[in-house]
Amino acid sequence: MTGLLQDGAMPAGPLLSVDALCVQFDLPGAKATLKAVDGVSFEIGRGEIFGLIGESGAGKSSVARAIMRLAPIAAGAITLAGTRLDQLQGRELRRHRRRVQMVFQDSSDSLDPRMTVRQAIAEPLRMQDAPPADAGGLVASLIQRVGLDESHLDRKPHTLSGGQKQRVNIARALALSPELLVCDEAVSALDVSVQAGIINLLLSLQQELGISVLFISHDLGVVAHLADRVGVMYLGRLAEVASAEALTSRPRHPYTEALLAAEPEPRPSTHRAARPPLIAGEVPSAANPPSGCRFRTRCRYVRERCAAEQPPLRPVDGGGLVACHFAEELVLEGRRA
Amino acid sequence: MMAERPALVVRNLEVSFLTVDGEVQAVRDVSFEVGRGEIVGLVGESGSGKSATALAIMGLLPVVSSRVRGSAMVSGVDMLALSPRQLARVRGRDMGMIFQEPMSALDPLFRIGDQIAETVRAHQRVSRRAAAARAVEILGEVGIPDAASRSRAYPHQLSGGMRQRVMIAMALVSEPAVLIADEPTTALDVTVQAQILGLLRRLSRDHGTAVVLITHDLGVVAETCSRIHVMYSGEIVEACGVDEALLAPEHPYTSALIQCIPRAGRHRQPLHSIPRRRGSSPDVRPSGCRFLPRCAHAAEICKAPQPLLDLGDRAVRCVRHDQLALPGAVERVPQ
Numbered sequence: 001m002t003g004l005l006q007d008g009a010m011p012a013g014p015l016l017s018v019d020a021l022c023v024q025f026d027l028p029g030a031k032a033t034l035k036a037v038d039g040v041s042f043e044i045g046r047g048e049i050f051g052l053i054g055e056s057g058a059g060k061s062s063v064a065r066a067i068m069r070l071a072p073i074a075a076g077a078i079t080l081a082g083t084r085l086d087q088l089q090g091r092e093l094r095r096h097r098r099r100v101q102m103v104f105q106d107s108s109d110s111l112d113p114r115m116t117v118r119q120a121i122a123e124p125l126r127m128q129d130a131p132p133a134d135a136g137g138l139v140a141s142l143i144q145r146v147g148l149d150e151s152h153l154d155r156k157p158h159t160l161s162g163g164q165k166q167r168v169n170i171a172r173a174l175a176l177s178p179e180l181l182v183c184d185e186a187v188s189a190l191d192v193s194v195q196a197g198i199i200n201l202l203l204s205l206q207q208e209l210g211i212s213v214l215f216i217s218h219d220l221g222v223v224a225h226l227a228d229r230v231g232v233m234y235l236g237r238l239a240e241v242a243s244a245e246a247l248t249s250r251p252r253h254p255y256t257e258a259l260l261a262a263e264p265e266p267r268p269s270t271h272r273a274a275r276p277p278l279i280a281g282e283v284p285s286a287a288n289p290p291s292g293c294r295f296r297t298r299c300r301y302v303r304e305r306c307a308a309e310q311p312p313l314r315p316v317d318g319g320g321l322v323a324c325h326f327a328e329e330l331v332l333e334g335r336r337a
Numbered sequence: 338m339m340a341e342r343p344a345l346v347v348r349n350l351e352v353s354f355l356t357v358d359g360e361v362q363a364v365r366d367v368s369f370e371v372g373r374g375e376i377v378g379l380v381g382e383s384g385s386g387k388s389a390t391a392l393a394i395m396g397l398l399p400v401v402s403s404r405v406r407g408s409a410m411v412s413g414v415d416m417l418a419l420s421p422r423q424l425a426r427v428r429g430r431d432m433g434m435i436f437q438e439p440m441s442a443l444d445p446l447f448r449i450g451d452q453i454a455e456t457v458r459a460h461q462r463v464s465r466r467a468a469a470a471r472a473v474e475i476l477g478e479v480g481i482p483d484a485a486s487r488s489r490a491y492p493h494q495l496s497g498g499m500r501q502r503v504m505i506a507m508a509l510v511s512e513p514a515v516l517i518a519d520e521p522t523t524a525l526d527v528t529v530q531a532q533i534l535g536l537l538r539r540l541s542r543d544h545g546t547a548v549v550l551i552t553h554d555l556g557v558v559a560e561t562c563s564r565i566h567v568m569y570s571g572e573i574v575e576a577c578g579v580d581e582a583l584l585a586p587e588h589p590y591t592s593a594l595i596q597c598i599p600r601a602g603r604h605r606q607p608l609h610s611i612p613r614r615r616g617s618s619p620d621v622r623p624s625g626c627r628f629l630p631r632c633a634h635a636a637e638i639c640k641a642p643q644p645l646l647d648l649g650d651r652a653v654r655c656v657r658h659d660q661l662a663l664p665g666a667v668e669r670v671p672q
Contacts, residue, residue: 191382193610196598196608196611197610200607200610218526218527224601264530264534265556266558269559278528278535282499
C-alpha cells in the first residue's frame with residue numbers, strides 16, 4: 001500500500017496540539033453565550049489513537065468540530081505539525097483541510113444517495129488543486145484497504161449495509177492521505193458485530209499507515225479498547241487524561257470512577273465485583289455550569305473547596321493528568337480485569 | 338412447589354409484513370414466559386425481530402400491512418384475539434410499554450401531571466382530583482424530585498432522563514401485570530442509564546410487574562435480567578438463565594455476540610466480528626439454520642431445518658450445540 005502516507009522521516013513533537021481551546025455559541029433570544037468547550041488542552045502524538053469520552057453536553061463533538069474548523073473558536077490555539085489551524089483563512093484553510101478528515105456517526109447522511117461508491121471516494125480527489133494522475137487506481141486500492149472489494153464501487157449507498165457505508169466513509173476520508181482522522185461516534189449506530197469490524201479496521205489503519213486518530217465516543221468500553229490515551233470530558237472541561245490501561249484500572253478523577261461504575265458489564269453475576277455507588281442526578285446545563293469544579297454537584301467526595309476553586313488539569317504520579325483538588329488522597333475504584 | 342401462573346405467556350408467535358415484494362416474515366416460532374416480578378431480556382441485533390415481537394404483543398402493528406399469529410396470554414386473556422376496542426381497554430391497564438424515545442409517548446402540549454392523570458381516568462372511575470394526586474404520587478415513586486410542582490411541567494422542560502422517568506410513570510400508573518420496555522435506556526447517558534435500570538428493577542420487585550426488556554446490549558441484560566432470549570433473524574436461538582448464557586453459551590451466535598464486545602485486559606487485540614457474508618441478507622433466508630452463512634462452526638447437518646431443542650433449563654436452536662465448547666464472557670478453567 002503506497003501513496004497513502006507521505007514518505008520521509010517523522011519530525012519530532014506531537015502531531016496535533018490543542019491549547020486552552022474555548023468554543024462558544026450565542027444562545028438565540030437570550031443575551032448569553034454557551035461555553036461548549038471551556039479551556040481544553042491536549043496533544044495527539046504521531047500514530048497515536050487519542051480517545052475522548054464523556055456524556056451528552058461534555059463538548060466532545062465541539063472539540064472535533066473546532067479542529068475541523070466547523071465550530072466557532074472563541075479562544076485558544078489548535079496546531080497541526082506547526083501550522084496554526086485556528087488562524088487559517090480562505091485559500092490557506094482550504095489547502096490545509098485535506099490534512100484532517102472526519103468520519104461521522106450517521107453513515108447514510110454522509111453519503112450522497114445519487115453517487116456511486118466510486119464517485120463518493122473519488123470526489124475529494126477531484127476537489128483538489130492537482131488531482132492525482134491515477135485516481136482510478138487509488139480508489140480501487142482504497143476500497144480494498146477498508147475491507148470491501150471493487151464490486152462495491154458501482155453500487156449506490158442504499159444497497160449497502162450500515163457497516164459497509166461506514167467503510168466507504170473511511171475510504172473517502174483516507175483518499176487525501178490525511179495526517180489525522182477524526183471519528184465522532186463513528187461506530188455508535190452500528191450493531192456490535194459490525195462495530196467490532198470497524199474497530200479492527202481503525203486499529204489496522206493506525207498500525208499500517210501510521211495515521212493518528214481522534215476517536216470520540218460515549219462508550220468507555222470501546223474507547224478504552226482502541227485508544228492509547230483517553231481524555232475524559234465533563235461539561236466543557238477535561239476531568240482526566242491518562243493511558244487507557246491506567247484510566248480503567250486506576251481512575252484518578254471521581255467522574256471517571258462514576259463512569260466505570262455505571263458501565264453495564266456483560267459478565268455473569270458470579271464474576272461481577274461490588275461497585276462504588278452510582279452517582280445521582282444528570283449533567284447540569286452548560287449554559288449555567290456550577291462554580292469551581294463542574295462535577296461537584298454530583299461528586300460523592302465533594303468538599304467546600306470544590307465550589308470555591310476551579311481545579312486545574314495537573315500532572316499526578318502515574319503519568320496522567322487530573323483536574324481534582326484531592327486526587328492524591330482519594331482511593332478510587334477501577335474496572336476489574 | 339406449585340408455580341403460579343406466569344404473568345405473560347407467548348406461544349408460537351409469528352409476525353409477517355406485507356410488502357410490495359410479498360409477505361416477509363419478521364418473527365417465527367417465538368414462545369416465552371415471564372413470571373410475576375421477573376425481568377426477562379429479549380436480545381438481538383437490528384432485524385432480529387425483537388421489536389416486532391413487542392409491538393405484536395401490544396397489538397400495535399398496523400392491521401392492514403401485517404399478519405400476527407399465535408397467542409399472548411396476559412392474566413388469562415389472549416391479547417392477540419381481542420378486538421381493537423377490547424385491546425384499547427386492556428392496553429395501559431394490564432400491559433404497559435415504554436420506548437427508547439420518550440417524546441414519542443408524551444404530548445408536548447400538555448403538562449406531564451395531566452397526561453398521567455388522563456391515563457388513570459381512562460382505566461379507573463376516579464375524580465379528577467384523585468387522578469391528579471395519583472399522578473403526583475407515581476412521579477415521586479419513579480424518582481422525580483419535587484413531584485408536586487414538577488407535575489405542572491411540560492415535557493420540553495425536562496431532561497432526557499426525567500422524561501424517561503415520566504414515561505415509566507405513565508406506563509406503570511395503572512399497575513399493569515406486564516411491562517414491555519423496548520430499548521428504554523439506549524438514548525440515555527451511561528450514568529442515567531444505570532439509574533433507570535435500577536428503577537426498573539425496584540419497581541418490578543415492589544409491584545410484581547413482569548418486564549420484557551428488549552435491548553441490543555448484553556451488558557444491560559447482565560445487570561437487569563434473570564433470563565435471556567437471544568433472537569436472530571426472527572427466531573429465538575437460545576433461551577436460558579443470564580449467567581448460564583454468559584458463562585457457557587451453547588449457540589454459536591450467542592457466543593459470537595459476546596466475543597464482539599471489547600473486554601478489559603485485551604487492549605487493542607482484534608475483536609471478533611461476525612461478517613455478513615454473501616447470501617446472508619435477511620430477505621434470502623436459508624431453509625436450514627438461519628445463522629449458517631455467518632457461523633464459524635457450520636457443518637453439512639446445519640442445512641436441515643433447526644428446531645428449538647428443549648434441554649430442560651435451556652433451549653437451543655443448534656443441532657451441534659453439544660459438540661461445541663463455545664467461549665463465553667469469562668475464561669473457563671479447564672476441568
